[in-house]
Amino acid sequence: MAVLEAAARAQEKDDGAGHVTFLKVDNLSKHFGGLAAVSHFNCGLEKGELVGLIGPNGSGKSTIFNVITGIYKPTAGSIYLDGKDISRLRPDEIALLGIGRTFQNIRLFSQLSVLDNVKVGRHLRLRSSLFSAAFGLPGYRREEEEISDAAIKLLERVGLARLAQEEARALPYGLQRKLEIARALATEPKLLLLDEPAAGMNPTEMHELMDFILRIMEEFKLTVFLVEHHMRMIMGICPRIFVLDHGVTIAHGTPDEIQNDPKVIEAYLGVEEEEDA
Amino acid sequence: MIPMKRETGRILTAISLLVLCLLVYWAERNLDPYLRRILNLIAINIIWAVSFNLIYGYTGQYTLGHAGFIAIGAYAAALLTLAPAEKQSMFLLDPCIWPLNSIQWPFGPSLILGAFLAAIAGFLIAFPALKLRGDYMAIVTLGFSEILRVIIINTQSITNGALGLKAIPAHTNLFWSWGWAVFTIFVVRMLGNSSYGRAFKAIRSDEIAAATTGVSVFRHKLIAFVIASMFAGIGGGLLANLMSTIDPLAFQTVLSTQVTTIVVLGGVGSITGSILSSVIYISLFELLRPIDQPMKLAFLTIPGRPGMRLMLSAMIFLGVILFYQKGIMGSKEFSWPWLFSKLQPVLKKRTTEQDT
Amino acid sequence: MTWNLFLQHLANGISLGGLYALIAIGYTIVYGVLRLINFAHGDIFMMGAYIAFYGVALFLLPWYVSFPLAIVVAAILGMIIERAAYRPLRDAPRVSVLMSAIAVSILLQNIGFVLFGGVPKAFPRPSLFAQVWNLGGVAVLSLTFYTVLISAALLVAMAYLVYRTKVGRAMRAVSWDFEIAKLMGININHVISLTFAIGSVLAVAGSIMWSMKFPQLLPLMGVTPGLKCFIAAVVGGIGSVPGAVLGGFILGLGEVMIVAFLPGLSGFKYAFAYSALILVLLLKPRGLLGKMAEEKA
Numbered sequence: 001m002a003v004l005e006a007a008a009r010a011q012e013k014d015d016g017a018g019h020v021t022f023l024k025v026d027n028l029s030k031h032f033g034g035l036a037a038v039s040h041f042n043c044g045l046e047k048g049e050l051v052g053l054i055g056p057n058g059s060g061k062s063t064i065f066n067v068i069t070g071i072y073k074p075t076a077g078s079i080y081l082d083g084k085d086i087s088r089l090r091p092d093e094i095a096l097l098g099i100g101r102t103f104q105n106i107r108l109f110s111q112l113s114v115l116d117n118v119k120v121g122r123h124l125r126l127r128s129s130l131f132s133a134a135f136g137l138p139g140y141r142r143e144e145e146e147i148s149d150a151a152i153k154l155l156e157r158v159g160l161a162r163l164a165q166e167e168a169r170a171l172p173y174g175l176q177r178k179l180e181i182a183r184a185l186a187t188e189p190k191l192l193l194l195d196e197p198a199a200g201m202n203p204t205e206m207h208e209l210m211d212f213i214l215r216i217m218e219e220f221k222l223t224v225f226l227v228e229h230h231m232r233m234i235m236g237i238c239p240r241i242f243v244l245d246h247g248v249t250i251a252h253g254t255p256d257e258i259q260n261d262p263k264v265i266e267a268y269l270g271v272e273e274e275e276d277a
Numbered sequence: 278m279i280p281m282k283r284e285t286g287r288i289l290t291a292i293s294l295l296v297l298c299l300l301v302y303w304a305e306r307n308l309d310p311y312l313r314r315i316l317n318l319i320a321i322n323i324i325w326a327v328s329f330n331l332i333y334g335y336t337g338q339y340t341l342g343h344a345g346f347i348a349i350g351a352y353a354a355a356l357l358t359l360a361p362a363e364k365q366s367m368f369l370l371d372p373c374i375w376p377l378n379s380i381q382w383p384f385g386p387s388l389i390l391g392a393f394l395a396a397i398a399g400f401l402i403a404f405p406a407l408k409l410r411g412d413y414m415a416i417v418t419l420g421f422s423e424i425l426r427v428i429i430i431n432t433q434s435i436t437n438g439a440l441g442l443k444a445i446p447a448h449t450n451l452f453w454s455w456g457w458a459v460f461t462i463f464v465v466r467m468l469g470n471s472s473y474g475r476a477f478k479a480i481r482s483d484e485i486a487a488a489t490t491g492v493s494v495f496r497h498k499l500i501a502f503v504i505a506s507m508f509a510g511i512g513g514g515l516l517a518n519l520m521s522t523i524d525p526l527a528f529q530t531v532l533s534t535q536v537t538t539i540v541v542l543g544g545v546g547s548i549t550g551s552i553l554s555s556v557i558y559i560s561l562f563e564l565l566r567p568i569d570q571p572m573k574l575a576f577l578t579i580p581g582r583p584g585m586r587l588m589l590s591a592m593i594f595l596g597v598i599l600f601y602q603k604g605i606m607g608s609k610e611f612s613w614p615w616l617f618s619k620l621q622p623v624l625k626k627r628t629t630e631q632d633t
Numbered sequence: 634m635t636w637n638l639f640l641q642h643l644a645n646g647i648s649l650g651g652l653y654a655l656i657a658i659g660y661t662i663v664y665g666v667l668r669l670i671n672f673a674h675g676d677i678f679m680m681g682a683y684i685a686f687y688g689v690a691l692f693l694l695p696w697y698v699s700f701p702l703a704i705v706v707a708a709i710l711g712m713i714i715e716r717a718a719y720r721p722l723r724d725a726p727r728v729s730v731l732m733s734a735i736a737v738s739i740l741l742q743n744i745g746f747v748l749f750g751g752v753p754k755a756f757p758r759p760s761l762f763a764q765v766w767n768l769g770g771v772a773v774l775s776l777t778f779y780t781v782l783i784s785a786a787l788l789v790a791m792a793y794l795v796y797r798t799k800v801g802r803a804m805r806a807v808s809w810d811f812e813i814a815k816l817m818g819i820n821i822n823h824v825i826s827l828t829f830a831i832g833s834v835l836a837v838a839g840s841i842m843w844s845m846k847f848p849q850l851l852p853l854m855g856v857t858p859g860l861k862c863f864i865a866a867v868v869g870g871i872g873s874v875p876g877a878v879l880g881g882f883i884l885g886l887g888e889v890m891i892v893a894f895l896p897g898l899s900g901f902k903y904a905f906a907y908s909a910l911i912l913v914l915l916l917k918p919r920g921l922l923g924k925m926a927e928e929k930a
Binding site: 341405409411412413415416420421424428530537541582585591595598599602 | 722744
């Protein structure tokens with residue numbers, strides 16, 4: 001019930017009582033030349049929610065993430081974070097405002113060490129000037145210590161601390177995903193966009209990941225928007241799910257509602273068998 | 278790797294710097310001018326190569342504009358340090374404009390102003406150039422360099438055009454050149470190991486991921502580019518007061534390519550590599566000067582033509598790109614623990630021998 | 634500015650434009666298949682002119698043998714360069730092959746200095762091209778006429794090749810997508826070699842006509858035309874053959890007209906070319922007729 005209430009609230013921009021939806025995507029469309037990758041997408045997330053976004057390949061899920069994080073600019077529509085219009089901001093400005101993300105094809109800084117990857121996430125909070133960094137002034141050295149401490153603590157929390165000096169690209173796939181999440185957490189996000197974090201995982205790893213996501217949500221007070229292909233994972237942890245097909249929202253509701261929605265079944269014909277393989 | 282206290286490393290570095298000071302002092306007083314000139318050129322190329330690493334090695338942006346920034350630094354230092362009387366007699370086509378025709382500055386401020394102007398030029402060029410993709414960025418920065426040369430040739434009242442400048446006071450000595458080289462190495466190393474350095478390398482690795490991790494990509498490219506152009510200008514000023522003459526032909530694309538060759542040879546992204554390859558390349562280049570002229574060896578005349586050295590240089594460049602991309606140092610750097618781990622076997626052997 | 638003078642300038646402009654177009658095509662087709670800016674293209678231009686010169690001066694061949702021979706040798710040279718300096722780097726980061734092209738360019742220039750010397754050589758101008766015709770009151774060098782004729786013929790041949798033959802289709806396929814072209818059974822290496830050969834043929838045909846017009850041969854003679862024609866290719870839209878032609882004519886006519894109408898600025902004309910380049914890259918990066926696809930993140 002609480003989920004449905006939250007859902008209803010999120011769909012309204014402002015219910016007049018001064019409530020502002022945390023993340024509001026308003027009538028978003030994105031066209032590439034003649035191709036409409038996303039059409040009239042609407043959604044709202046409240047603080048602390050875990051919302052899922054599913055859809056067949058090419059339905060526009062990653063495109064939506066890319067627009068939210070500023071990699072693409074919307075063709076039409078707007079994105080609001082805590083009431084602020086972020087539609088035309090640069091990706092780094094959006095990161096500073098509190099949105100972090102991971103990518104479908106892991107995008108680590110492959111030549112950097114595990115620790116350095118996470119440290120990059122602290123760069124946007126740097127207070128020292130370029131000058132003090134260039135000359136190693138005491139003020140900067142202190143900040144460098146802080147960055148180090150914060151980064152190591154994050155690695156400990158995700159269980160990667162003993163691999164801190166390894167090259168990022170040397171890590172096994174599953175750990176690379178964790179590192180990407182750690183790097184995003186380093187930026188102190190309020191909203192985390194996870195793009196198919198369970199890709200390529202077996203059921204055990206997936207369960208671990210599900211627990212991990214719920215844990216960090218609690219620990220870091222995050223709101224999470226999750227794109228996934230693994231139905232079990234999405235249905236298992238997301239109280240609310242949007243379904244996309246060819247750029248258009250075809251369903252929105254609880255896992256039960258989604259699973260029984262004829263339009264969803266049609267779009268996903270045969271996916272149950274595939275997923276078990 | 279032997280674990281080493283940071284203080285030990287610092288002490289060793291300080292000692293090395295002291296040794297370097299003594300060597301420079303000795304060299305300045307005792308070596309003949311030819312050797313001193315080579316050593317000065319090595320230091321200047323170290324400044325160029327190490328600072329190029331900032332924009333190319335760390336940030337991954339391949340630009341071809343150094344010759345332009347070097348030229349700005351060179352002309353600025355030359356025009357400011359030249360005596361007014363010289364300027365009057367030298368500027369044949371158009372008299373030198375005010376205030377340049379009546380001022381003469383000391384070396385230090387002239388270098389600084391030249392570097393500052395080069396930095397401003399870098400700032401202005403960056404806006405069109407750094408937003409473009411790889412090959413276009415190279416072309417536009419090359420274009421800037423060429424445009425600048427054309428401007429230099431055509432503004433006779435400031436630069437004396439194609440006639441160039443001569444009788445520039447020979448202020449550059451080994452203290453100046455190596456002093457600036459050490460400074461450049463220090464700054465670039467500090468930056469490289471700092472949060473900024475990590476941000477630069479993140480950009481090289483994956484611009485989009487860097488951006489979503491909060492790195493303002495354009496701003497950081499700009500920072501690296503402007504700092505690199507500033508040091509290019511310093512090197513240019515040192516060059517002008519070393520060679521005592523400069524003209525627009527000295528600042529063609531070949532000069533930018535020379536810096537690139539040195540960096541690639543040393544290992545892109547390695548300061549140590551850039552230093553080593555500057556030494557090797559410049560020494561070779563200068564020592565091979567004779568092959569540009571025919572040589573007599575006993576009864577054989579080995580034909581030599583101008584262009585042989587550059588031909589060899591281009592072949593080395595090509596060879597490195599095709600067969601030796603990692604360069605001398607790869608992307609590794611020198612560090613005291615590394616040196617000691619290399620020496621450890623030797624030290625161990627000595628002590629075991631003493632025991633028996 | 635009399636009408637006659639204007640027509641003369643116009644004729645010169647068209648003639649120069651045709652030459653620039655021929656050279657610009659070489660840049661654009663190589664960029665189309667390899668995404669490489671072949672810095673060495675201008676130096677093949679230079680080499681071809683010297684080979685044609687030595688064919689006549691040293692080997693005493695008649696010009697109608699030496700000139701075509703130079704074109705053939707240049708085509709082979711282009712293919713050798715591709716094989717030795719670019720093909721090994723096909724999977725390397727783009728920067729490497731760009732640096733390789735620069736290295737080859739400098740290498741060729743200095744091989745030129747070493748082999749041919751820095752003293753200018755005088756290129757032969759056969760009498761066929763040296764006549765002065767009087768066309769309706771306008772004095773035109775027969776060379777200008779033949780240049781336009783030959784350039785036009787080559788451009789038509791080029792258009793036919795690219796749009797009407799199987800080979801041309803293969804070239805276009807490779808320039809769209811390497812992998813898919815491979816899957817369709819196209820031999821990439823052959824197509825690329827051929828592309829370099831064609832580019833070199835056009836460049837040297839251009840350089841021979843150029844040298845008959847501006848008879849001074851120097852090892853660095855290819856640098857300025859090379860860069861200008863690269864700019865022409867970019868302005869017209871790099872990767873597009875019609876774009877290269879358009880760019881070449883714009884540049885050729887523009888250059889002649891600027892010198893004709895604003896003689897005081899002729900020193901800056903080189904700078905204008907580069908400024909035009911920067912403007913185009915900023916405002917319309919794909920060039921006037923360009924259609925290179927945007928990269929998706």
